[in-house]
Amino acid sequence: MTTPAGVAERLTSLVGALRAHGVRIGTGETVDAAQAVEALGFADRELLREGLAATLLHGTGQRQVFDPVFDLYFPRGVGGPEQKAAGRDDLRERLAAALTANDHVMMGRLAVEAVDGFGGYGSAPESDGWSSYQTLERLRPQTLLARVRDNIRSQGGSSGFADRLLEDEIRQRIEAFRALVAAEARRRVAERRGRDEIARRAVTPTADRVDFLFAGKAQLAELRRAVQPLARKLATRLAARRRRASRGSIDLRRTLRGSLSTGGVPMKPVLRRRRPVRPELVLLCDVSGSVSGFSDFTMLLVQALHDQFSKVRVFAFVNRIDEVTGLLERGTADPEGLSARIEAEATLTGYHGSSDYGMALGEFAERYGAAVGPRTTVFVLGDARTNMSDPNLPAVRQIAGRARRVYWLNPEQRSRWGTGDSAAPDYAELVEMHECRTARQLSALVARLLPV
Amino acid sequence: MFTSVDDVSARLAETGYLASPAVATTVFLADRLGKPLLVEGPAGVGKTELAKAVAEVAGARLVRLQCYEGVDESRALYEWNHAKQLLRISAGRDETWDETRTDIFSEEFLLTRPLLTAIRGDDPKVLLIDETDKADVEVEGLLLEVLSDFQVTVPELGTIAATRRPFVVLTSNASRELSEALRRRCLFLHIGFPDEELERRIVRLKVPGLDEALARSVVRVVGALRAMDLRKLPSVAETIDWARTLLALGADTLDETVVQASLGVLLKHQDDVLKASAKLDLDTLGAL
Ligand SMILES: Nc1ncnc2c1ncn2[C@@H]1O[C@H](COP(=O)(O)OP(=O)(O)O)[C@@H](O)[C@H]1O
Ligand SMILES: [Mg+2]
Numbered sequence: 001m002t003t004p005a006g007v008a009e010r011l012t013s014l015v016g017a018l019r020a021h022g023v024r025i026g027t028g029e030t031v032d033a034a035q036a037v038e039a040l041g042f043a044d045r046e047l048l049r050e051g052l053a054a055t056l057l058h059g060t061g062q063r064q065v066f067d068p069v070f071d072l073y074f075p076r077g078v079g080g081p082e083q084k085a086a087g088r089d090d091l092r093e094r095l096a097a098a099l100t101a102n103d104h105v106m107m108g109r110l111a112v113e114a115v116d117g118f119g120g121y122g123s124a125p126e127s128d129g130w131s132s133y134q135t136l137e138r139l140r141p142q143t144l145l146a147r148v149r150d151n152i153r154s155q156g157g158s159s160g161f162a163d164r165l166l167e168d169e170i171r172q173r174i175e176a177f178r179a180l181v182a183a184e185a186r187r188r189v190a191e192r193r194g195r196d197e198i199a200r201r202a203v204t205p206t207a208d209r210v211d212f213l214f215a216g217k218a219q220l221a222e223l224r225r226a227v228q229p230l231a232r233k234l235a236t237r238l239a240a241r242r243r244r245a246s247r248g249s250i251d252l253r254r255t256l257r258g259s260l261s262t263g264g265v266p267m268k269p270v271l272r273r274r275r276p277v278r279p280e281l282v283l284l285c286d287v288s289g290s291v292s293g294f295s296d297f298t299m300l301l302v303q304a305l306h307d308q309f310s311k312v313r314v315f316a317f318v319n320r321i322d323e324v325t326g327l328l329e330r331g332t333a334d335p336e337g338l339s340a341r342i343e344a345e346a347t348l349t350g351y352h353g354s355s356d357y358g359m360a361l362g363e364f365a366e367r368y369g370a371a372v373g374p375r376t377t378v379f380v381l382g383d384a385r386t387n388m389s390d391p392n393l394p395a396v397r398q399i400a401g402r403a404r405r406v407y408w409l410n411p412e413q414r415s416r417w418g419t420g421d422s423a424a425p426d427y428a429e430l431v432e433m434h435e436c437r438t439a440r441q442l443s444a445l446v447a448r449l450l451p452v
Numbered sequence: 453m454f455t456s457v458d459d460v461s462a463r464l465a466e467t468g469y470l471a472s473p474a475v476a477t478t479v480f481l482a483d484r485l486g487k488p489l490l491v492e493g494p495a496g497v498g499k500t501e502l503a504k505a506v507a508e509v510a511g512a513r514l515v516r517l518q519c520y521e522g523v524d525e526s527r528a529l530y531e532w533n534h535a536k537q538l539l540r541i542s543a544g545r546d547e548t549w550d551e552t553r554t555d556i557f558s559e560e561f562l563l564t565r566p567l568l569t570a571i572r573g574d575d576p577k578v579l580l581i582d583e584t585d586k587a588d589v590e591v592e593g594l595l596l597e598v599l600s601d602f603q604v605t606v607p608e609l610g611t612i613a614a615t616r617r618p619f620v621v622l623t624s625n626a627s628r629e630l631s632e633a634l635r636r637r638c639l640f641l642h643i644g645f646p647d648e649e650l651e652r653r654i655v656r657l658k659v660p661g662l663d664e665a666l667a668r669s670v671v672r673v674v675g676a677l678r679a680m681d682l683r684k685l686p687s688v689a690e691t692i693d694w695a696r697t698l699l700a701l702g703a704d705t706l707d708e709t710v711v712q713a714s715l716g717v718l719l720k721h722q723d724d725v726l727k728a729s730a731k732l733d734l735d736t737l738g739a740l
Contacts, residue, residue: 044457054481054640095465164733169672
């Protein structure tokens with residue numbers, strides 16, 4: 001790669017794209033980045049990548065946004081490969097060899113050829129678009145597993161104890177190749193449709209902006225790690241709200257009593273202090289498969305905030321409800337295991353495994369009604385998808401009647417409420433329902449709605 | 453200090469530190485841009501070691517501020533030697549109080565702590581602020597001040613400005629998020645677990661007696677453990693420990709018995725050991 005034209009503009013656009021994904025970059029960092037480019041040159045694209053990451057980013061989580069954006073603004077090259085792919089069999093042959101040798105450079109090259117040869121769709125010769133999905137469907141790299149494994153073994157590359165790890169290792173290599181294909185397809189599309197648009201749409205956002213419902217395992221793990229820092233931030237915000245709330249009105253009697261020392265002139269107004277009774281919180285969490293990532297994160301967050309409240313009780317349900325407060329308290333050391341523990345130790349399902357809000361809410365009102373009183377704020381967490389069963393609105397009405405407030409946090413996009421088996425609009429008439437799709441939205445809601 | 457990124461790698465390697473391209477690039481830039489380097493990553497991936505290696509390469513003195521809960525200005529910056537001051541006062545020479553006061557607030561009675569040490573003097577220094585995340589948030593304000601101006605004001609003595617800026621490395625295990633302001637002062641480097649090839653080279657370098665094929669297996673097993681959902685993943689430090697253990701046991705290849713017997717070197721929690729044993733198809737009954 002020689003010095004590409006318009007480096008400054010490219011850097012500016014890169015920064016713009018990163019900012020659009022929530023990475024906060026000031027002008028100072030942009031200046032540093034320009035200096036880094038100057039110091040490193042363009043001879044080695046990977047060094048440039050590291051240099052820009054070092055100057056522009058401030059945290060580990062931002063890297064997953066940065067890499068694909070970098071690939072778009074500082075692409076490996078332009079256009080297709082120098083060499084056109086000879087055909088599917090030939091490409092698979094060479095891919096098998098590269099996977100066997102774990103040759104990253106060769107895999108990168110093959111990804112380029114593969115997208116060029118098999119990813120184009122629309123009118124030839126210049127394709128209208130490039131699809132990694134189509135490329136991988138044609139190439140089917142996963143079917144090379146056995147061949148690569150046998151190759152490695154026959155070359156003496158794996159034996160003894162560690163040989164039992166071989167297949168998983170090859171799967172990881174294939175996964176890495178798939179990611180290379182995805183990146184290459186994005187790059188080709190960006191050449192046609194403009195980088196800025198692709199950078200905006202096709203790059204996975206940081207974990208706190210990912211929809212809970214679509215978050216992958218790695219993103220959920222990242223969210224779990226974010227619980228403690230987030231809780232500390234929220235605790236500060238809650239404390240500020242509490243101070244503001246307690247500033248309140250002037251206590252006339254105490255002001256006058258205090259004024260005796262100043263000859264009856266009321267110098268210092270005494271503010272009426274609110275009784276420092278901390279509020280109580282009850283959480284009702286749908287932990288069925290579809291929304292468990294969301295409930296998991298929220299439960300951990302509330303648990304981390306528990307000293308802000310006089311009492312926190314947490315109930316989990318699928319179609320039956322059970323209290324899990326104890327499991328949550330004991331589990332702070334092992335957040336990953338939370339859902340497994342809940343599943344193992346609580347009774348959440350009756351005759352079937354799918355969620356039933358009506359049953360669960362009814363059972364709550366009946367068995368645990370006493371948990372809710374005039375000082376209790378109740379949060380219901382779930383998508384309100386009842387699997388076509390009765391939503392049991394009277395139960396919700398009953399809970400709302402006893403509680404100080406009831407909020408419902410729904411991880412589904414608002415426009416989906418009421419579609420299919422969603423009873424969201426019915427519930428939303430009885431209690432205040434908020435869309436809560438991402439960790440970012442959740443923390444904003446928590447900071448605003450939690451009682452102080 | 454360095455002529456190129458390759459120069460960084462080569463010279464760090466001479467001291468026994470094997471840098472990934474990301475590490476070498478960032479160290480190179482930190483030197484060029486004259487900015488502090490914030491290194492974040494799990495325990496045992498070589499963050500502290502990196503600072504030591506840079507110091508060695510640069511022929512610089514390593515000044516280390518080890519952070520912990522409760523570390524404060526008097527531990528990080530400077531402190532007056534009260535005991536000595538008292539002695540001096542009670543020695544009571546024939547002089548006015550003003551003279552005494554001027555005397556006891558002079559260099560002689562100043563206890564310099566790492567942050568001040570690092571900016572004084574003309575000799576090259578590497579300032580390592582280790583495990584910054586363990587310090588309380590208030591300390592960050594202090595760090596920010598020192599790292600912005602490289603000067604410190606001691607009211608009784610005046611302002612002490614660096615004549616030669618140290619190369620600064622801050623490390624963090626990310627047990628808490630450092631403030632945005634401090635992050636912005638720094639170049640950011642995440643060190644994660646090394647790739648297979650690099651880790652093999654590290655193991656071979658640190659445990660020279662270990663057979664090449666065994667080193668390869670060791671690194672593969674550690675890699676597999678890191679893909680598991682464990683409470684504490686083994687780091688480079690544990691890989692090295694394990695390799696040493698195997699060498700000491702006289703194992704020349706891995707087998708079930710050896711792995712079973714030594715898994716505790718890699719994994720610190722009993723439930724991790726059980727989980728890993730099951731996933732590695734070890735004969736767990738034999739161990740119980
Ligand atoms: N890249 C590397 N090159 C050489 N040794 C390394 C490397 N990474 C880690 N180590 C070794 O791993 C051990 C732990 O490193 P250390 O710097 O204490 O980790 P950290 O400060 O990240 O917790 C040390 O013995 C160090 O020598
Ligand atoms: Mg360390």
